[in-house]
Amino acid sequence: MIYIIIFYTIFYVLVNLFLGLILLKVISAQKIHQWPVLVQFCSGFLLGQGVLANLWLLLGLLSWFKKPVILVIIILIAIIGTLTLRPFFQTIKPEFRKIIEAIKKLTLIWKIFFSLLIILVLCFAIGSIIKSPTGDAEAFYMVLPKIMAYTGTLQPPANYISFSQIGLSGEMHFAALMVIAGPVASKFFVWFTALAAAVMLLIIGRLAGLKAKGQIIVLILLFTSTAFTNYIMDGKVDVFGAAFGLAAYYWVLQTKRENGWTPLALTGLFAGLAFIAKFSNILVISPGILTILSWNIYSDSRKIKESFKRFVISAIISLGIIGLFIFISAIPHLTKNAIIYGEPLAPFFFFKPQGSSWIEQVWYSAQTTKFILLTYPFALTFGQYPMQDGNLSVLIFAFLPLIFLKQNNSIIKKQILTVALIGLAIWMIMRPSVLSPRYILATLLLFGVVMASGFENLLNQQKYYILKFIGISMMLVILLVSIAGQWRLSKLFVRLIFGRIDIRSLNTGAYFPALDFINKSYSPSDQIFIAGAYRYFLRPEILVNIKPPDGLTVTWEYLYNKGYNKIVIQKDSSLFVLKDLENNPPPDWLETKMIYDDFRTTIFSINKKN
Amino acid sequence: MIKFKEFTIGLLIFLWMIASFLVWWVLSGLVEPPSGNLVPPKIRQITRQAEALIYPYVWRQYIFTTE
Numbered sequence: 001m002i003y004i005i006i007f008y009t010i011f012y013v014l015v016n017l018f019l020g021l022i023l024l025k026v027i028s029a030q031k032i033h034q035w036p037v038l039v040q041f042c043s044g045f046l047l048g049q050g051v052l053a054n055l056w057l058l059l060g061l062l063s064w065f066k067k068p069v070i071l072v073i074i075i076l077i078a079i080i081g082t083l084t085l086r087p088f089f090q091t092i093k094p095e096f097r098k099i100i101e102a103i104k105k106l107t108l109i110w111k112i113f114f115s116l117l118i119i120l121v122l123c124f125a126i127g128s129i130i131k132s133p134t135g136d137a138e139a140f141y142m143v144l145p146k147i148m149a150y151t152g153t154l155q156p157p158a159n160y161i162s163f164s165q166i167g168l169s170g171e172m173h174f175a176a177l178m179v180i181a182g183p184v185a186s187k188f189f190v191w192f193t194a195l196a197a198a199v200m201l202l203i204i205g206r207l208a209g210l211k212a213k214g215q216i217i218v219l220i221l222l223f224t225s226t227a228f229t230n231y232i233m234d235g236k237v238d239v240f241g242a243a244f245g246l247a248a249y250y251w252v253l254q255t256k257r258e259n260g261w262t263p264l265a266l267t268g269l270f271a272g273l274a275f276i277a278k279f280s281n282i283l284v285i286s287p288g289i290l291t292i293l294s295w296n297i298y299s300d301s302r303k304i305k306e307s308f309k310r311f312v313i314s315a316i317i318s319l320g321i322i323g324l325f326i327f328i329s330a331i332p333h334l335t336k337n338a339i340i341y342g343e344p345l346a347p348f349f350f351f352k353p354q355g356s357s358w359i360e361q362v363w364y365s366a367q368t369t370k371f372i373l374l375t376y377p378f379a380l381t382f383g384q385y386p387m388q389d390g391n392l393s394v395l396i397f398a399f400l401p402l403i404f405l406k407q408n409n410s411i412i413k414k415q416i417l418t419v420a421l422i423g424l425a426i427w428m429i430m431r432p433s434v435l436s437p438r439y440i441l442a443t444l445l446l447f448g449v450v451m452a453s454g455f456e457n458l459l460n461q462q463k464y465y466i467l468k469f470i471g472i473s474m475m476l477v478i479l480l481v482s483i484a485g486q487w488r489l490s491k492l493f494v495r496l497i498f499g500r501i502d503i504r505s506l507n508t509g510a511y512f513p514a515l516d517f518i519n520k521s522y523s524p525s526d527q528i529f530i531a532g533a534y535r536y537f538l539r540p541e542i543l544v545n546i547k548p549p550d551g552l553t554v555t556w557e558y559l560y561n562k563g564y565n566k567i568v569i570q571k572d573s574s575l576f577v578l579k580d581l582e583n584n585p586p587p588d589w590l591e592t593k594m595i596y597d598d599f600r601t602t603i604f605s606i607n608k609k610n
Numbered sequence: 611m612i613k614f615k616e617f618t619i620g621l622l623i624f625l626w627m628i629a630s631f632l633v634w635w636v637l638s639g640l641v642e643p644p645s646g647n648l649v650p651p652k653i654r655q656i657t658r659q660a661e662a663l664i665y666p667y668v669w670r671q672y673i674f675t676t677e
Contacts, residue, residue, distance in 0.1 A: 398626065467623055472626065481649050
């Protein structure tokens with residue numbers, strides 16, 4: 001079974017790649033070959049992803065998201081891609097040969113680093129297959145796709161009506177893969193997106209002047225950042241926003257006059273996809289794009305001594321092209337919100353007065369927020385705040401002072417550092433209490449390029465031998481520790497490959513036993529009330545039938561009058577409901593019975609006494 | 611002959627890097643990471659025995675009672 005899942009996922013990845021490459025050819029008017037193969041490869045994959053997600057979204061709105069339709073579309077793309085993209089695939093072989101040659105030239109220690117990096121990345125692949133969806137994925141990110149895969153229609157989960165106004169990029173791929181290969185394939189797909197994000201970061205690093213060692217360092221910094229790696233395995237969608245964001249940064253760095261309008265169009269498309277995939281990207285990536293774009297246009301103008309007026313005209317035209325493509329990539333999302341909510345610009349702007357925006361979030365008190373602001377960048381690397389869920393690699397923090405050592409700073413490196421600093425500063429000002437690297441991951445990862453460059457520069461100097469030793473030792477220890485953290489999964493994977501365990505027995509979380517109890521005892525006449533957000537493990541037909549209560553105060557009588565006969569209370573988040581019910585005994589005519597109880601969940605049945 | 615400026619810069623960076631690493635390592639024993647980041651508990655259990663020989667008593671007590 002696991003082989004089939006892996007096969008289907010790889011096939012689906014190839015379909016995304018084919019679609020993206022075809023579109024790249026169209027957008028660049030057949031001139032895409034002027035960029036490196038890796039750029040074409042990753043941009044193609046990500047562009048295909050963005051377009052396909054939007055296509056699934058529209059199909060979901062039309063209630064046509066059915067297995068035959070999905071299969072016809074992906075098989076058609078696969079056939080067209082195979083027929084038209086043969087010349088592209090012939091260019092891959094020399095590129096891989098070049099990479100292998102570069103690896104062969106490395107010294108032993110860097111070969112060891114490269115091997116450990118590969119092992120770590122493979123561990124994350126295994127984790128994405130084996131680990132069960134957790135946290136927010138159990139609550140929303142994999143629940144919406146599960147409902148969509150079952151019904152063929154895009155409909156928000158009952159307890160996340162407003163929240164479903166967010167962009168749904170990763171979720172659409174999850175839904176498609178759930179239809180054709182099951183939920184494990186959905187999570188595995190995130191790993192491929194993470195690889196694309198890693199390669200985009202590496203290519204940005206190459207632009208900034210990173211050589212072979214620097215490229216290995218930047219990947220080590222990335223894959224030891226739990227703010228990135230946690231989301232490869234848990235079923236959330238933050239990696240999608242990061243990958244699109246990095247692609248937008250790459251293409252805006254390429255917006256030079258000699259490159260034509262292709263980089264402008266691709267910047268717009270990827271920026272739009274990044275904004276939709278993660279709204280927080282709007283705040284931090286837009287200023288970065290504006291900065292680099294103006295910088296590049298100004299440099300071009302100075303080179304040929306153009307007038308200020310010409311500079312302004314060029315800037316307006318370039319911005320117009322980027323804006324147009326951002327709008328194009330956002331059309332399906334706007335359509336979704338217009339159809340479901342009657343508010344295309346939700347949650348930012350509402351045409352109806354009763355619309356409520358949930359994006360103005362404050363996570364902590366003023367005092368804690370002040371402390372967080374005072375402890376940047378420490379908080380990003382070592383912070384353990386609730387909802388932070390992951391840090392930047394400690395190596396990024398440790399290599400920070402190396403950027404002050406004397407080195408050759410290319411314009412691109414300066415641009416990268418500038419936009420990373422601007423993005424971070426804007427985030428700190430606009431959302432001071434939201435400390436969570438995943439919200440602005442693409443921008444934060446740019447610091448990795450700068451720090452990797454700093455350490456590579458140190459390695460090339462004929463002094464500071466102790467520092468080199470310390471840096472290399474730290475990388476080695478942190479890589480080994482990261483691999484050790486995932487090692488248990490590898491052992492499970494070996495058992496899985498040899499058929500000693502079933503994948504279904506692994507994909508179970510802490511809430512699974514209680515929800516499975518509901519699955520087994522469910523009858524169509526049941527009305528289930530769930531106090532708590534984590535519902536992923538319910539059968540899809542039960543998920544569809546759950547109705548939320550319309551009041552905040554919950555009593556036994558109220559629940560019975562609303563027609564509920566099974567009450568599920570998830571104690572982590574809704575212990576107060578249990579206390580309320582215990583403190584307000586049921587009326588004499590109502591019989592309540594605890595039918596299930598474990599560490600996380602209590603389930604009651606309620607019936608009228610005969 | 612070692613240049614003073616170069617030595618000072620090198621020393622400061624050295625201290626920064628070592629401190630970063632130690633904070634990362636020690637924090638893994640002090641806080642319960644919500645997402646399994648920092649150093650895995652099994653490795654910390656092994657190294658804690660060695661660390662116990664080095665840490666002063668008060669630190670050790672603090673680390674052992676909060677871990």
